[in-house]
Amino acid sequence: MAQIEGAEKSGSRAEMREETERAILDAAERVFAEHGFGGATMQAIADAARLPKANLHYYFASKEKLYRRVVERIFTVWLEAAESFDTESGPEAALSRYISRKMQVSREQRHGSKVWANEVMHGAPIIQDYLETTLRDWTDSRIGVIRRWIDQGLMRPVDPRWLMYMIWATTQHYADFAHQIETLNQAPLSDAQWQDATDTVCGILLRGIGIDPAPEAAFKPAGPAA
Amino acid sequence: MAQIEGAEKSGSRAEMREETERAILDAAERVFAEHGFGGATMQAIADAARLPKANLHYYFASKEKLYRRVVERIFTVWLEAAESFDTESGPEAALSRYISRKMQVSREQRHGSKVWANEVMHGAPIIQDYLETTLRDWTDSRIGVIRRWIDQGLMRPVDPRWLMYMIWATTQHYADFAHQIETLNQAPLSDAQWQDATDTVCGILLRGIGIDPAPEAAFKPAGPAA
DNA sequence: AACAGACCTGACCAATCAGTCAAGGTTATT
DNA sequence: AATAACCTTGACTGATTGGTCAGGTCTGTT
Numbered sequence: 260m261a262q263i264e265g266a267e268k269s270g271s272r273a274e275m276r277e278e279t280e281r282a283i284l285d286a287a288e289r290v291f292a293e294h295g296f297g298g299a300t301m302q303a304i305a306d307a308a309r310l311p312k313a314n315l316h317y318y319f320a321s322k323e324k325l326y327r328r329v330v331e332r333i334f335t336v337w338l339e340a341a342e343s344f345d346t347e348s349g350p351e352a353a354l355s356r357y358i359s360r361k362m363q364v365s366r367e368q369r370h371g372s373k374v375w376a377n378e379v380m381h382g383a384p385i386i387q388d389y390l391e392t393t394l395r396d397w398t399d400s401r402i403g404v405i406r407r408w409i410d411q412g413l414m415r416p417v418d419p420r421w422l423m424y425m426i427w428a429t430t431q432h433y434a435d436f437a438h439q440i441e442t443l444n445q446a447p448l449s450d451a452q453w454q455d456a457t458d459t460v461c462g463i464l465l466r467g468i469g470i471d472p473a474p475e476a477a478f479k480p481a482g483p484a485a
Numbered sequence: 486m487a488q489i490e491g492a493e494k495s496g497s498r499a500e501m502r503e504e505t506e507r508a509i510l511d512a513a514e515r516v517f518a519e520h521g522f523g524g525a526t527m528q529a530i531a532d533a534a535r536l537p538k539a540n541l542h543y544y545f546a547s548k549e550k551l552y553r554r555v556v557e558r559i560f561t562v563w564l565e566a567a568e569s570f571d572t573e574s575g576p577e578a579a580l581s582r583y584i585s586r587k588m589q590v591s592r593e594q595r596h597g598s599k600v601w602a603n604e605v606m607h608g609a610p611i612i613q614d615y616l617e618t619t620l621r622d623w624t625d626s627r628i629g630v631i632r633r634w635i636d637q638g639l640m641r642p643v644d645p646r647w648l649m650y651m652i653w654a655t656t657q658h659y660a661d662f663a664h665q666i667e668t669l670n671q672a673p674l675s676d677a678q679w680q681d682a683t684d685t686v687c688g689i690l691l692r693g694i695g696i697d698p699a700p701e702a703a704f705k706p707a708g709p710a711a
Numbered sequence: 712a713a714c715a716g717a718c719c720t721g722a723c724c725a726a727t728c729a730g731t732c733a734a735g736g737t738t739a740t741t
Numbered sequence: 742a743a744t745a746a747c748c749t750t751g752a753c754t755g756a757t758t759g760g761t762c763a764g765g766t767c768t769g770t771t
Contacts, residue, residue: 272717272768279718293607297524301759311720316760373606379665380599381519390668398669415692421685424666428658429651439605440650442616443624459647463693466641498738498747505748527729537750542730712771719766727758737748 280318283308287329292370295377296326327385330378333371334389338397340364345401350408351470354426355461361430362457365437372434398423415469422468429460506544509534513555518596521603522552553611556604559597560615564623566590571627576634577696580652581687587656588683591663598660624649641695648694655686 286307290299301322305312319325340360347353365372383390398420405419433440433448433456441447448456465472496504512533516525527548531538545551566586573579591598609616624646631645659666659674659682667673674682691698 276718295521295523295603295607297521298607299523300757302757312759313720313722313761314718317718317720320760322759376602376606376661377521380602380661381521381524382664383668387668390665394665395669417685417689418681420669421682422689424658424662424682425655425686425689428654428662432650432654435602435606436650436654438608439616439620442609442613443621443646455644456647456650459643460651463643463648463651464689465693466695467689467691467693469692502748526727528727538729539731539750539752540748543748543750546730548729714771715769717766717768720762720764722762724761725759728756729754730756731754732750732752734751735749737746739744739746741742741744 276318279310283310283315283318283325284329284332287325288333288370288374291326291329291377292373296322296381323385329371329374330386331389333368333375334386334393336364336368336371337375338393341397341401345404350405350414350468351465351472353404355465355472358426358430358461358464359457361426362433362453362460365430365432365434366453369434369437372431376431376435413470417468422464425464429464502544505536509536509541509544509551510555510558513551514559514596514600517552517555517603518599522548522607549611555597555600556612557615559594559601560612560619562590562594562597563601564619567623567627571630576631576640576694577691577698579630581691581698584652584656584687584690585683587652588659588679588686591656591658591660592679595660595663598657602657602661639696643694648690651690655690 283304287299287304290304290307293299294303299322301315302312304325305315308315315325319328340363341357344353344357347356378384378386379390401423402419405414405422408414409416409419444452462472509530513525513530516530516533519525520529525548527541528538530551531541534541541551545554566589567583569586570579570583573582604610604612605616627649628645631640631648634640635642635645670678688698
């Protein structure tokens with residue numbers, strides 16, 4: 260009687276399980292982003308996932324464990340979006356590409372960004388360990404890269420931490436404060452507006468650290484790669 | 486038997502009422518910032534204000550009304566911090582001073598900033614009207630000022646909105662993500678670090694819009710005014 | 712076909728929470 | 742001193758929530 264929804268056809272047991280878990284995580288991400296951990300109810304998540312509430316507890320033992328999985332998933336995306344940071348050689352290409360990808364994540368993973376922001380804002384009660392290990396290591400490594408650029412005279416000397424925070428803040432703002440931006444804009448941002456915002460952020464940040472960006476500096480999604 | 490706490494001595498009825506209300510608002514701000522609207526309980530707020538819960542409901546009819554008052558209070562501070570924005574004549578002085586004040590608010594009103602961020606992130610269910618009226622008007626007016634600066638050739642032409650969002654994002658990040666910053670820093674930021682972060686933000690943003698800042702551009706709290 | 716194990720779910724708790732209330736205390740006014 | 746208005750509070754309540762569970766269904770295996 261169930262199983263009518265178009266989503267899950269058939270597949271191996273393991274595949275279906277994975278699909279259901281992903282559906283629940285997607286639903287949970289939306290609900291947690293909209294209402295916060297305390298404001299979200301398992302019933303609302305169940306409704307969003309089109310499952311009876313008891314079924315949720317079959318896949319995820321508790322609300323907190325479900326939440327943890329959601330936050331962990333975001334965290335991964337969030338770090339991966341930065342991977343291109345150190346595949347480029349100089350600050351101009353590396354930073355403009357990193358910023359562009361983070362802006363893209365803000366546009367496409369709005370809910371995830373919000374859940375992450377929420378978690379950190381409330382003191383990271385669930386994922387504090389991630390902050391102290393993975394994030395710290397990652398950050399230290401990128402700080403080292405920036406420091407080397409400075410030593411090589413490729414950019415103005417600024418404390419790399421403040422620069423990183425500026426990039427994080429500016430790009431994530433477009434996800435976390437999307438509602439405010441859209442209210443002021445009287446509409447969601449268009450493709451052109453996203454591109455313009457990205458170009459402006461890149462331009463200001465690069466010039467701000469003493470790099471006069473080439474016209475094509477702000478990475479465009481479908482541009483020539485190599 | 487109550488009234489032992491050092492806070493409220495005696496005063497006129499109206500004075501004491503105001504004092505109690507402020508104490509409740511302060512406590513509510515902390516609790517809402519830490520747990521979000523849904524996660525905060527009236528009992529926790531009452532405890533933080535050192536009052537029995539029933540007393541809260543004597544001063545504030547409902548949790549939602551109390552929350553609204555908290556958000557409104559923040560909103561006011563947040564706009565006032567920007568007032569100096571248009572008391573200066575050129576972009577260099579105006580922006581660097583605005584940024585410095587916003588950084589200061591982030592440091593001193595961390596809880597308030599978080600509550601505001603929370604509210605907007607969840608779609609501004611309580612103060613949507615403020616966004617559409619007061620904030621929009623305020624923003625439009627500042628955008629006009631920036632546009633005039635651009636027309637006068639005082640700064641590089643960038644869409645004023647993206648610039649405003651950059652300033653908001655960067656400065657508020659130090660409040661909303663204070664926990665993350667402090668974790669990475671292994672300690673709260675020192676006075677010197679706050680000053681350095683402020684200088685860096687000012688420097689990058691000003692240079693980013695084509696202004697080579699004078700050494701004293703980043704406004705220092707106790708610096709010579711006129 | 713028969714069996715086992717995975718999956719599903721309606722109905723049900725115990726706990727928690729926002730909000731109420733009635734009774735008692737305090738202060739200002741006359 | 743009497744009165745009225747304001748303030749305080751412990752005890753209570755109805756509603757909601759996270760989580761449980763027994764009994765059912767479906768799927769793959771022998």
